[in-house]
Amino acid sequence: MRAATLPVRPIRHSGEPAYAYCARIGATNGLKTLTDCGRVFGFRSFEIIQGKALESVAELACQDIVALSFDTARTAPDSVELRGERLFRKQWTIASQCKVCPMCIRQDLAAPEQFRRRFPRAWRRTHWDIRALDVCVEHSARLIDACEACGDKLSYENAAVGRCPQRHDIAQFICEAVPEVETIGARYILGRLGFVNRIASAFLDDLELGRAIATMEAIGRAAMGIERYVEEASRASSGAIISAGFDVIQGLSERLPAVLDGLVGMSAQRPWRWGLLKAYGEFYEWLMDEPQSAITDALRAGVVAHAQDSDQVTFKANTSVAGVVIASSKYIPLAEAAAECDMGAERFRRFCEAQSILPTARLRQGESAKISRAFLDQLKDMIAECFNATELEVALGVSSAAARAIADAGLVDPIVSAEQRRELRFNVALFSVQSVRRLLDDLAARIQLGGEDLIPLPKAAATLRFATSKAVQLVLSGRLAIRGYDGSAPGLQAFLIDRCDLSKAIGQHLSDEFVPISVAADQIGIKGETAKALRDHKLLDATRHRNSLLVRRDTLQKFVDDHVTSQSLAAKGGFGSASAATKQLKKVGLTPILPVELARQAIYRRSDAEAALASWQQLKSGAARATEH
Template sequence: MNPAPEQGGAIFPIRPPHIPGEPACGYMLRLAEANGYDWRRSSFASRGIPMNDLAHGRTSALIPILGRETVERIERFTPRSIQSGKVLLHGETFQSAQILYGRQSFCVGCWADDVADDPDRTRGRRHVRCWWSVATLSACPIHCIRLNDRCHECGRTNNRGAGGPCSCHCGADLSRGPRATVAREAIAADAYVVGRLGGAPNCPDPVLDRLPLGDAIALMQRLGCCLTAGRDARVSRVRQEHRPAMMLAGFEAIRLGEEHVEDAIEALLEGPGKLDQLRIQLGQFYCWFAALPKGELQEWLAERIANVVRRNRISWQNWERHVSSPPVRDHISASQAKGFFDRGWDRTVAILDAAGLRTDIDVRCRPTIDRRHVETLAAKVGRLIDVEGLALTIGITPASVRKLSKAGILSPDPLARAASRHPKFDPVEIEDILARMAGRAPLLQTPPPQSSSVASAARSVGIVPLCRALLDGRIAACGRVEGLQGLQAIHIRTVGLTEFRRPADSPWVGLPEGRRALGMRLNGLIPVLASGHIRTIKDVRGHRLLCRADVDRFKARYVSTTELARARGTSAKAVLSELAAAGIHPAIELAPRGRVEVRLFERNDCKSA
């Protein structure tokens, strides 16, 4: 139960003034002492205001006794939990573990000054400073004295409510305890914290002032731990006597500026391990950073680590959890380039090699490749089309595409050779070639009179000589038909096309014509030509031509098993069996790869059979 206002007034008629910096539990100790009560024997705690509640900032039960205005003033200097799960003290936020509740550290010099200022103790003692509740503080920057939490006579901890304002449970005066002095430069971190809480002159710092005080303390501890104990050390495992030096090391690094913080983080990379594994290289510092909640400290540290990553070209895989964009925006790793190309690792290496971007590619997780070049390459690889797609685009057959490719008119893209094992073409380059063929031909709604499309004219003239004549300027396009694509849209005059045809009485024929005349496949004709049964030459363009007379004589004398099988409506195997049974053996047997692939018989012998 909470005591009624009049009951509180009857029990505590004397109200000493509240001293700035005094928490609720300290003021209640002075209030009980001023009214002649011994806190331990008083019935006040049993009336709804236990000391544990006051130590945790739950002071609503004091409003009927002291009034709301006084309680609100006391609350400012009392650690109390807020909705975010943190602790608010004097306008600063802390983590719950950074605040002492049950026991209290104190400065012997501060209490001795209070007694000296008020020897008769008529104005009350300023026995507790609000910053004494901060667990990480180790010394008083006002007197340069190490804080203590034990009685110098009985050795008990200074538990709140177990004694008076500056007296122990055993009755010893804590202001008369021994003093352990420390150098002022050794407590610079403590002076900064106390200054932020108003207990000492403020020591501004451009980096730490941007952060809540609890985050600033955590940063000093973690950074100092890495600098003094190594990257894999944990703050909780650092011995108590070494923690002040640890926090001071972190404070000194931060005080020198953001660049020195980055240098301290970069120093952690000097240990063994791959730079690509940032989590391992930074050790416990990275684990603590990755667990930080979203806020100013997390964003500020992410920027510092990102700068370190940028300078050292470290991989930032999974970095998206901490920053909105990669720290090295203009470069990516080879592993990330693999995702851009949507290809396997070997193909990715081949593409980068073909484009001249193979820079430190063996370290596949390091950002060493220009992002813009990779994006350009990925866009180009994505728009490449194969032979069938190109044939459909320009309106000819895939066989014609292969002829033009073999003749060097439509060249496969060099990047396509690395991106795929099949030939592919760049539509942009194809459009450029088609534009050169079209020249300055006007765009028309209907085809011009006495004209034919290049695709149609190629059936009688040949796709290769016709396209080469267009590119060389020997033929000029007379128009481009709107709505059509590729070679179907480009029209040429039909007059004068006969000169591009090979004369029928020419003594030489091409491979396709010779193959059709003999009724043989191309892979069967090649061994026949290699054996010298038919004379061949090469024209000015390097194409092989066959002697027409030799082809006619060869056709009249010899017949292939393919032609016999087609004429008799059976298989080649059955034909061979019938001829062998009749005692007829091949006149020509060719085995170019150690296996008989071409069998030719005398035509007259086969007729008699």
């Protein structure tokens, strides 16, 4: 059948592409495939599919070539032109996917037949071949690309548009309804192509359609948290993605920060360890590759502003985001920061480490450490709010040793704990100003005016050879009263106490907490000189107060619990005497904690002694049995 043999032909619809129209002419004339049509009508189907050699179709169907070309996409290796708009080749699905709206097919079939001929009435919309469009905006329905009955892929080769390759009737299929909000992106695209009323978009209208679609997709994926690195990627439809993207683009300045927050929230899942790629992932990759335009400028400026504001986003100083430089002001070199805080760089580094604000993991080799400006400002505030050791002495009005003892007693709070400082070899003690004020306030709250012979607390303690820190503790525990206050004196010197009060309080405190070593010896069941020998060999803790040695009551109790003398062992084991017990038990390996020559008496660790006694008794009963037999 050549063109001369004029085939019976239906009328072409506006928006019906040449290849689909040819197929419909073929179907009208009993042909099954597009390839058959080409063979019969004298054209190459692949050319028609690419929108080439349309003259033959125009001639065949007496069509206006201009109108036919307008509705038929012309494909080039990397682009597709349709209705005066340009798409990327990969955005065009022909030959890879064939989508159809079942509702449109149903509507076509219901349309009145103009010429009372049995023409195939279902026709293909050229925009069904745009990959991003998976919805029919007219019916708010999802397009299908496979037969609901047999599962076969639909094909442009099939001349019967309303049928699957196995001839199942597509018009009978139930459509998936698509919410209105997921069709806005499709509406914008169809508006650009003149199929529906055009929606204006300040950012997208200047871009060619293909780039506008790619932009909607990239922003939509970012807005929906869809990314190749993210494990739980939602299976969002293309319609939903481009609509989400379009929505963000239409209100870019308000909506972009939230989208970027979302991306930063997913950064843990990305493979990079550092930087803007880690923070913004696939979206950032896309943005970096995009040519410059109003929207990419706005997006880059948005990313820069977001990165500068966010504490979670790291980047090198003077990072350039495609021409937009991220100011270095966010991070400053450690040495500079140290100088601002009046500290040496190394000391400052340790201090930052102790505060765990040094971004060690973010450092690359050879890169000098930087800390964020925000952290530095916080630190400066904090440092302004703390005392170093000298300042602490002045604030407390005491000697450096007394100040240290007060700090060691935990009466003021260190900024970096002593343990942490040892670990970090950070040899600067810093104390919270707040805690010093709190201590002075606590003491002031205990003023009970009265008494005579009032002297400043540190001085009173010194004359009694008692530590100031302990005197403060006596006040805080209610054993010592503050009798006067001298507002002109610094720190603790403002608190006046009665020397007699202090003396009594010390005595009370001592008898509450300590016993003389002779009393301790009695309780242990040893001679006083043995107790002193134990103390000299650091086996029994005792403190010297003036001329006497004192043992803390709890220390004494623990010693009594943990130790046993040879006398008590003799009684317990039935040895004749202490020395017999010492001699016999030595045979089963029992040795005193201090040699008898030094201690004059044998004292054993209770656990050792009990074990030895048990093995001694076993030995003895074994020997007894041996004699019986």
